[in-house]
Amino acid sequence: MSDLLNTVVSAGTFEGNQELRSRSELTAKEVMREVGAVLRMSEADVALLAEVEADPGEDQTMIINMGPQHPSTHGVLRLMLELKGETVLRCKPIIGYLHTGMEKTGESLTFMQGGTNVTRMDYASPLNNELVFSMATEKLLGIDGDIPERAVWMRMLLSEMNRMSSHLLFMASNGMDIGAVSMMLYGWREREEVLRFFQKVTGLRMNHNFIRPGGVAADLPAGWRDDVLEILEMLGPRLDEYDTLMTGQPIWRERLQGVGVITRDEAIALGATGPILRSTGLAWDLRRDMPYLNYKDVDFDVIVGSYGDAFDRYAIRLAEIRESMRIVRQILGKMPGGDFRIQNKKVTPPPRARIDESMEALIHHFKIFTEGFKVPEGEVYVAIESPRGEIGCYIASDGSATPYRMHVRAPSFVNVQALPHMMRGGLVADAVAVISSVDPVLGEVDR
Amino acid sequence: MTTDVLHDCVLGQSHGQSVLFVPKDRYIATLRKLIDDSYTMCVDLTAVDFLTHPGRTLPEAIAPERFEIVVNLLSMRDRTRLRLRTQVSEADASIDSAFDLYPGTEAMEREVFDMFGITFNGHPDLTRILMPEDWDGHPLRKDYSQGRIPVQFKGSAS
Structure with a gap:
């Protein structure tokens, strides 16, 4: 048992992995997920939506962090928001700051x-x-x-x-x-x-x-x-x-x-x-x-x-x-x-x-x-x-x-x-x- | 364990709750059929590492593997629950993602990946969710030590 406890399985993950990435780094499916559009729609619906949501271009958008220390996030919730002006285009909650196993x-x-x-x-x-x-x-x-x-x-x-x-x-x-x-x-x-x-x-x-x-x-x-x-x-x-x-x-x-x-x-x-x-x-x-x-x-x-x-x-x-x-x-x-x-x-x-x-x-x-x-x-x-x-x-x-x-x-x-x-x-x-x-x-x- | 059959899978009972033992290769196909049976909500998806408890009770037709994916489905129409248990081997610790059928499993599958190192094929964003991104190892595996803080006693010899 003791040698079992020492085994560490390498994860192959890296820092910055969980964060909201810019559009150019994502596949269409990942973008759809992050705008929350993949909700039990048929593939035809999703394809239609993809045409409507024209890519706003990265020079017009900005990714900002909200939290983990923002007072309105009820603790240590961190949200990464992609904004175009005042409008939220995408959002990704990043959690785990309070994980204690x-x-x-x-x-x-x-x-x-x-x-x-x-x-x-x-x-x-x-x-x-x-x-x-x-x-x-x-x-x-x-x-x-x-x-x-x-x-x-x-x-x-x-x-x-x-x-x-x-x-x-x-x-x-x-x-x-x-x-x-x-x-x-x-x-x-x-x-x-x-x-x-x-x-x-x-x-x-x-x-x-x-x-x-x-x-x-x-x-x-x-x-x-x-x-x-x-x-x-x-x-x-x-x-x-x-x-x-x-x-x-x-x-x-x-x-x-x-x-x-x-x-x-x-x-x-x-x-x-x-x-x-x-x-x-x-x-x-x-x-x-x-x-x-x-x-x-x-x-x-x-x-x-x-x-x-x-x-x-x-x-x-x-x-x-x-x-x-x-x-x-x-x-x-x-x-x-x-x-x-x-x-x-x-x-x-x-x-x-x-x-x-x-x-x-x-x-x-x-x-x-x-x-x-x-x-x-x-x-x-x-x-x-x-x-x-x-x-x-x-x-x-x-x-x-x-x-x-x-x-x-x-x-x-x-x-x-x-x-x-x-x-x-x-x-x-x-x-x-x-x-x-x-x-x-x-x-x-x-x- | 008394058994029955549903969608060609073994249906067992555990403390009055229905448990469906789904083979890994028919996991998504069975979920698809269950959605048609009005199991429209996936309330929970988790895993168990049976490394140190291999002799668990299973129906005869099911060969135990190290990992087990446990999916809890809910039918709001019939007000019933159904639990899916799928055996996942250590050598090939991966399973198809249920994300396309139940978008809500996205975070749950990430948690299972984070905690058990089971990968989900077709998941759009399979990254760690609770542990730091550059963490080594998967904490809920049974061969991962719990860790402890050494206690120093005052005045002790060492």
Whole structure:
């Protein structure tokens, strides 16, 4: 094994390889890809398009870098834009600046520890990441049907609260990008209230590692119901304020309407999910269409747009906060009592009180946290609806206590690839609005 | 593993999920047929390196190879998912690109190339996507060491 570890496969790649190249260096197909024109068109269509898009000549165009340190790129997204005057002709997102090899790290962490890893991918909705990882692990273990009802409802509660906090963060960053700075402060302020609730429940504002294979880490604290109600009561009027501040406001509409348009077929071809897909008018929400947890038992609407532009994506997220509040209200009425984690000695550590009186419980506790539990050989893909779209977890297990391969299908990673298409023909100033409307979380893009 | 047949490929079940084992030479042709079966969205494309776990469960007709390309398709019409697993050998670590059928796989295939060194024939821009451009090696291969930072203990003899 040791000599295997020293083998380095030469890659044959070179510096500057990923960057946007000038037209003269590209084949026609590569140009078509970078203007985003190769979207399930017949070859005849593509040929037609090639005639329309006359080569603007390199003396008239300019390639500029936007990012990786541009404030509106939400982290370290770098875009290379080919401009003709103020118009974006081509765009190429260059990612990887935040790559920390989390999928590789995941291969050496046990299924018990894996949650701490995946929760750091999409740091704006950590609980959804933990949820999808836990659900994949449970499916491999074959205990996905035995999770206690209270744990399932708690997971739904946390997932929906997380959707609210994530969309509130979008409101803040979207406002900031477009110049509505007061919105930024309001968005952060409301999100903080939700995070305070998370802190009370899980102990941490972010990166909770609270949803674990087998259930959740702890029961809800005393008074949680009042905290949730307080947030719901606070949030309703605040969302109406957002409406007053932004939705009906002419400047806001001018900035967003008709910007970054994508059609339904294009979104499907590019694999875009979440608010981007729904903004094109396709009502596709995994919570409703392929229900997991207990989403079939609650009432909510799937919000769709009609133009596929940045304004639709803004409006969808605003309305989705309201839908999440509606779901949370129903969860409050339905939360059952009982266990918050499965009583399966294989995956659940013994309760704290047992450790004091039983040697076996102590050993069991020690072993489960150091060695983890063995997961049967197999492979499984589980997907749920995160605030950004479909987040999926593919785990291949070889029967040991660590995943043989753990892959997370990150919605932002795929959605970012729709940027060149949405930006084509738009203005540089609108590029900021388009990035913002995709709402990428770079931790998840790069993993 | 109970098996069935779809488009002349072995169709298996894994924890209630449909898995189609597609031979490499019929990969694109099968995808083309599956699009007609309303699998219009390719949600995910990834790979697994089975170097240190060769004895995995596979249907009898499938000969295991070192790499496996895993494609997750989604049919919005039928609300079903289908997973494709294609064996890719170490000696010829390449497969045809699905870019023409699913433009969204562009970035995913680049990621697989970056992480596993599997090349995709016909991909318009096969470059590294997550690692630095001049990086050596493919990190998610099992023969690529995870790397560690040596710990220096204070006051230790060495």
